[in-house]
Amino acid sequence: MKISTGVPLPAEGVQCVASPCVVVDLDGTLICGNSLHMLVRFMAAQLRRRRGFWRLLRIGGLLGLRRLRLISHTGMKHPVHRMAAESMSEADMENFVSVLGAALNRKLLERLDGYRRRGYRILLASAAPDLYLPRLTALAGFDGFIATPLPASAGEAYTETRGEHKRDLCLDYAAREGWTIAVVATDHPDDLPLLLLPGISRLLVSPAPGLPEELRRRGLDFEII
CATH class of the missing domain: 3.40.50.1000 (HAD superfamily/HAD-like)
Incomplete structure (x- = not known):
């Protein structure tokens, strides 16, 4: 066969x-x-420029909870990645990858x-x-x-x-x-x-x-x- x-x-x-x-x-x-740290800095700069203060506060809250060890590393980064997927355009993602490329x-x-x-x-x-x-x-x-x-x-x-x-x-x-x-x-x-x-x-x-x-x-x- x-x-x-x-x-x-x-x-x-x-x-x-x-x-x-x-x-x-x-x-x-x-x-x-660390790509997560770089992503957080990139998103924070973008959100400040676009007045995305609610998401900016959410990111700050997640980082604070993680610093106090009230949530796990995964519990912090998963919501950050979801916000990135929801808020970043294709152009934003290309720009972020350029940031990674420089590193x-x-x-x-x-x-x-x-x-x-x-x-x-x-x-x-x-x-x-x-x-x-x-x-x-x-x-x-x-x-x-x-x-x-x-x-x-x-x-x-x-x-x-x-x-x-x-x-x-x-x-x-x-x-x-x-x-x-x-x-x-x-x-x-x-x-x-x-x-x-x-x-x-x-x-x-x-x-x-x-x-x-x-x-x-x-x-x-x-x-x-």
């Missing part, structure tokens, strides 16, 4: 070789800073360019929302992204793209594309499940305290850039 997959099948006897892939974290790795880690980009020239694919993977990651992926010239889907409505449960869940999503994405994860670039201990993948190279970008020590304790090689 002939099965149509929409993808040309390799000639008989030809072995398919998976493309190596670099998984890159966003905050503190690809960009020098890209140039040293890391040079390393990634070297990987690209050797045939590697680049996958941006972050707990940030899919609100602005598609545009940032295009701006950076990467091959794909994984983000936290923004729920359709406020209060709807969702799972952030971090930890083991992020690792599993990256492995699934790579398998679908015919890639194999060869390098992981990150700054954060949340990505330890990815860093523990066997046979990979590990790039630590201005790593958080304790992460290099944890990898040394496990007998794993890494490079700090």
Whole structure:
């Protein structure tokens, strides 16, 4: 029986070789800073200019509650992302991505360019929302992204793209594309499940305290850039 997959099948006897892939974290790795903090500053400036004082007060209230530890980090950032989705135009989003672009880690980009020239694919993977990651992926010239889907409505449960869940999503994405994860670039201990993948190279970008020590304790090689 002939099965149509929409993808040309390799000639008989030809072995398919998976493309190596670099998984890159966003905050503190690809960009020098935190995209949520940058989004809040961008939105606050926009709302002041447009006299959006109610949303501005809501953002201030959420930040205050978080500072007092009365709500979780997720409980603070989810409403902020929803307000961004509701209040920012396409032009606003393009302008914000330009702000992120100005904060890209140039040293890391040079390393990634070297990987690209050797045939590697680049996958941006972050707990940030899919609100602005598609545009940032295009701006950076990467091959794909994984983000936290923004729920359709406020209060709807969702799972952030971090930890083991992020690792599993990256492995699934790579398998679908015919890639194999060869390098992981990150700054954060949340990505330890990815860093523990066997046979990979590990790039630590201005790593958080304790992460290099944890990898040394496990007998794993890494490079700090």
